[in-house]
Amino acid sequence: MATDLHGPVNESVRHAAGQSAGAAPGAAVRVGGLVRSFDGRAVVDDLHLTVRPGEFVALLGRSGCGKSTLLRVLAGLDREIEGEVLVPRRKAVAFQAPRLMPWKRVWRNVVLGLPGRPDRGTAVRALDEVGLGHRADAWPKTLSGGEAQRASLARALVREPDLLLLDEPFGALDALTRIRAQQLVAEVWQRRGCAVLLVTHDVEEALLLADRALVMAGGRIAYETEVALPRPRDSSDPRFAALRARLLDRLGVAGAPVPPPEQPQSPAPARAHAGADENGTDTP
Amino acid sequence: MTLDQAVHGQAPPDVSAGTPARAEPCPSPELSRVIPVSGRRRSVPRWLRRAVGPVVLLVLWQVLSSTGVLPVGMLASPGTIAATGGGLVADGTLPSAMLVSLQRVAVGLLLGGVAGVALALASGLSRLGEDVIDVTVQMLRSIPWVGVIPLFIIWLGIGEAPKIALIALGVAFHLYLNVYAGIRGVDARLVEAGTSLGLSRRGLIRHVVLPGALPGAMTGLRYSLATAWLALVFGEQVNADDGLGFLMNQAREFFRTDVIVVCLAVYAILGLIADLVVRTLERLLLQWRPTFTGQ
């Protein structure tokens, strides 16, 4: 049922895996002129975005700026849109809340919706990957918050997606579990080579994980920057600190020391329009 | 209580960093022991605890009858009732009446259950079904179903049909309302998660909507069992020549309160068994539910 996506991240593997018919070659996501309005208010307004295959992109922004809306559009869950959206057929979502079906044991949750009749072994292998193999037969109500979140991640990963959409998946986790979960996503991404769009409000998290960080404001990608730091990343690296300060500035956080300006390295047009439309601080 | 005093009685602890250490030490709060559950509970088995209420009631009743506070003409004593019950079982009257009544309930439950669940699925799962069915059912629901007995007799005669129809009617409404509410109460975020997992419409119904509606359906089942019994009593007291209701009616003519109470006891016991069945079903089917189970 599944195309083998294991192995190194390179173009040949990606072509063997086969981009779905809709997506343009050389892109895992292509969005042009996307508009999504609620009651006449455009929450996503003429947004353009391209994600390369295998690229890890972090999407930052204040709460309520439309990150989840964009992600739901990419997931195909919201189709009341205008504009062009090309995404791979094989995509998987992990939401901020685990959203496990409470009436299915963990392993059945993991394989829910897979084509054919997937067996328990498939689920257990995916659960092992997130360190949860021993809880395969548990009811979701007996999982801790972190365990449920990891189960939800396993459920996304078992689909072997070409595009993994993560909507603040670590938001509800405690600091230690969060670090572990971030490492897990990084490992899985490196092993699987899928494109990842990680929505987060945590600049540190974005810089630890992503190849490119986007800042969303005013319904579009208002700023973006490549994160050209060697992995594994070290938050005490001065370049890391400089990037963080710049992103915080773009997010409109007052008091962040502003580093000398630098041109964004990405080809896409970056509209400097950082979060001037919101008030209040961004809390999960 | 103790905890409250401990919390409110003293100044809140200072946790802010950077403040200098206090000069005087905090007075230590009063401590209370946390008692482990195993130390206090499970001393009496649960079934025994459950039997206490009915047994106390029976003893009280017997005492009131023996002392003459409760006249025999008004209500027979438990002893007399037990003897009467024994006699009715021995001569086969009670078993045959029970069999007839149980059959009526079973057929009524089946027909009403199928109709109620089918209608609830149709209107719960599709907006078209909702528009066509729900308003109609809600309208009919406000008619007291006991009131349709005369109509049923005119339409269906005085045989089995009106009795079964009455039971089926009561059952169908309760199941419809609860299954429909259950379906519409399913968390939309879970449906969305199911969609993102690639479930088809059928898959969503099977793996998300129906299991999510199950708690509602079980509540509906409870109500409809109770209603089925009620409908049985009503149905059998009109133009019946067998069954428990008929037995009771007959006893009334001869002022046999003991027979009436035997029949009532049989209803109670059958109701208890039905409840047991539903409880067992719930334990098996709803074990995933993170709900409060009492302390």
Ligand SMILES: Nc1ncnc2c1ncn2[C@@H]1O[C@H](COP(=O)(O)OP(=O)(O)O)[C@@H](O)[C@H]1O
């Ligand atoms: N279903 C909806 N109906 C109306 N407004 C919505 C709906 N969903 C989201 N919004 C609005 O769209 C904006 C963006 O929401 P969202 O994408 O969830 O923000 P976030 O960036 O925090 O994820 C918010 O102002 C929110 O109130």
Ligand SMILES: [Mg+2]
């Ligand atoms: Mg959000």
